[in-house]
Amino acid sequence: MLSLEKMTAIRRDLHQIPELGFQEFKTQKYLLQFFEQLPADRYELKKWRTGLLVKVKGTNPSKIMGYRADIDGLPITEETGYSFSSAHEGMMHACGHDFHMTIGLAIAEHFIFHPIADDLLVIFQPAEEGPGGAKPMMESKEFLDWKPDFITALHIAPDLTPGTIGTKPGLLFANTSELFIDLKGKGGHAAYPHTAKDMIVAASQLVGQFQTIISRNVDPLDSAVITVGKITGGTVQNIIAENARLEGTIRTLSAQSMGKVKERIEALVKGLEMGYECEAKIDYGAMYYQVFNEPELTQEFMEFADGLSFVQFEESKEAMTGEDFGYFLSEIPGFMFWLGTGSEYGLHHSRLQPDETAMETALRTMTEYFSFKS
Numbered sequence: 001m002l003s004l005e006k007m008t009a010i011r012r013d014l015h016q017i018p019e020l021g022f023q024e025f026k027t028q029k030y031l032l033q034f035f036e037q038l039p040a041d042r043y044e045l046k047k048w049r050t051g052l053l054v055k056v057k058g059t060n061p062s063k064i065m066g067y068r069a070d071i072d073g074l075p076i077t078e079e080t081g082y083s084f085s086s087a088h089e090g091m092m093h094a095c096g097h098d099f100h101m102t103i104g105l106a107i108a109e110h111f112i113f114h115p116i117a118d119d120l121l122v123i124f125q126p127a128e129e130g131p132g133g134a135k136p137m138m139e140s141k142e143f144l145d146w147k148p149d150f151i152t153a154l155h156i157a158p159d160l161t162p163g164t165i166g167t168k169p170g171l172l173f174a175n176t177s178e179l180f181i182d183l184k185g186k187g188g189h190a191a192y193p194h195t196a197k198d199m200i201v202a203a204s205q206l207v208g209q210f211q212t213i214i215s216r217n218v219d220p221l222d223s224a225v226i227t228v229g230k231i232t233g234g235t236v237q238n239i240i241a242e243n244a245r246l247e248g249t250i251r252t253l254s255a256q257s258m259g260k261v262k263e264r265i266e267a268l269v270k271g272l273e274m275g276y277e278c279e280a281k282i283d284y285g286a287m288y289y290q291v292f293n294e295p296e297l298t299q300e301f302m303e304f305a306d307g308l309s310f311v312q313f314e315e316s317k318e319a320m321t322g323e324d325f326g327y328f329l330s331e332i333p334g335f336m337f338w339l340g341t342g343s344e345y346g347l348h349h350s351r352l353q354p355d356e357t358a359m360e361t362a363l364r365t366m367t368e369y370f371s372f373k374s
């Protein structure tokens with residue numbers, strides 16, 4: 001089993017080379033080099049775009065078990081002050097994918113040297129943060145040839161202490177849809193607002209109006225979120241902006257609410273076009289299916305994890321995070337769980353500092369779990 005020291009070194013190497021979705025070239029090379037050092041007769045490996053599929057051979061397989069790790073980073077400038085900070089300017093592993101990959105490598109390495117009866121597929125999937133690698137990977141021949149009989153994945157949880165594992169049967173993560181809105185009005189001199197159609201004012205108004213969708217149109221017992229994470233527009237301080245762009249995300253706990261929220265966004269945007277005499281284009285970008293844990297397998301895993309002396313198990317609540325792992329779970333029985341890592345700063349923060357000892361908890365849990373299931 002890889003030592004915590006070795007896992008830490010791998011995590012730190014990966015932490016330094018974050019890459020955006022479908023551009024994970026150095027990451028893929030690093031993962032390939034890891035496997036090249038291991039006995040080649042013990043596993044089979046296929047590349048899929050910038051990802052990898054690694055099947056560790058069982059001694060007498062009757063099924064394929066799956067573990068999926070996402071491998072992309074985020075467009076965030078790191079501010080952790082780590083000596084091993086990102087070497088890629090403006091990019092950071094701020095969602096724990098460096099942990100997810102390291103744990104995947106360590107699980108594969110363990111079963112390469114300690115074979116069990118069943119095969120184990122370790123999936124290194126690109127583009128989880130966007131535009132979504134799970135769906136196209138699942139449709140690929142490479143994946144379909146080795147489609148697992150059940151599948152698992154974990155996500156680091158900065159709000160849980162290291163040593164903690166949490167999950168729940170049924171819905172764990174929300175339905176998501178990206179949201180991009182382009183507004184076009186009429187530019188002009190800052191001193192003559194009556195001759196122009198100001199898209200900065202229109203964009204600001206729209207953000208305010210979105211808040212009423214959540215507070216007035218969605219059933220309060222059926223949560224939803226609209227976050228506008230980025231607004232761009234205009235050219236300089238004394239020119240009225242002709243264009244503005246809003247970039248955001250929608251999260252809902254049910255597919256019906258997603259439809260309702262989108263209907264309301266479209267109605268408000270139509271109203272904005274009339275009210276502000278502008279043109280608007282809506283693009284929903286990538287949509288992720290909810291993460292729905294198969295109840296029986298999840299319950300079994302929860303009891304299993306609760307019985308491990310080195311794990312503190314805590315039942316989770318639903319979260320408004322999204323994950324394209326939901327697509328795997330829509331076809332293959334399985335579950336996702338939270339791995340407590342601590343960190344004063346949360347996911348998608350430039351100062352996220354998860355505790356590396358949590359990787360050992362994950363490795364021990366998953367190697368014991370897959371051995372138990374085989």
Ligand SMILES: CC(=O)N[C@@H](CCC[C@H](N)C(=O)O)C(=O)O
Binds near residue numbers: 129155176177286323
């Ligand atoms: C676990 C996590 O943080 N996942 C991301 C998934 C992003 C989906 C998509 N790009 C979107 O923004 O809707 C999340 O932000 O929850």
